[in-house]
Amino acid sequence: MLADKDKVVTFHYTLTNADGEELESSKDRDPMSYLHGANNIISGLEKAMQGHAIGDEFSVTVEPAEAYGERVEDNIQRVPLKRLKGLGKIKVGQVLNLQTNKGPVQVTVVKMGRFNVDVDANHPLAGETLTFEVEITEIREASTEETGHGHVHGPGGHQHN
Numbered sequence: 001m002l003a004d005k006d007k008v009v010t011f012h013y014t015l016t017n018a019d020g021e022e023l024e025s026s027k028d029r030d031p032m033s034y035l036h037g038a039n040n041i042i043s044g045l046e047k048a049m050q051g052h053a054i055g056d057e058f059s060v061t062v063e064p065a066e067a068y069g070e071r072v073e074d075n076i077q078r079v080p081l082k083r084l085k086g087l088g089k090i091k092v093g094q095v096l097n098l099q100t101n102k103g104p105v106q107v108t109v110v111k112m113g114r115f116n117v118d119v120d121a122n123h124p125l126a127g128e129t130l131t132f133e134v135e136i137t138e139i140r141e142a143s144t145e146e147t148g149h150g151h152v153h154g155p156g157g158h159q160h161n
């Protein structure tokens, strides 16, 4: 079975930036699962996965446009603190997941005020050219429920509580 639309693909990865620094790795934890063709992962990585089989190991370098986008300077937004209730104590430098009408957006806190928080809406990896070392460990058919929801259920995927 090959990575293709409506398949659940599970893989290990190591992510490095253009300087060769390791940013993230799944080596010491469970591999990651995603639903192919559902925009669950960055487009450059999904394209590279297409047509690969279980056991395949490969490396792909993804430009910002197909990763987390270019950095937009001055992309600072002011968010009322009351919108961040339930996120606990917030401090400068912290990365938050904000719920917006376009879905969850990752932002970095740059300034704390009494009633507002200024956040940098650039994704922390915006502007970075990223290299993924990938090893595909499993590919299976997605269930109708998974294709309906647009994400993977069970281990490595979305947990509905």
Ligand code: ZN
Residues within 6 Å of the ligand: 146, 149, 151, 152, 153, 158, 160
């Ligand atoms: Zn679901």
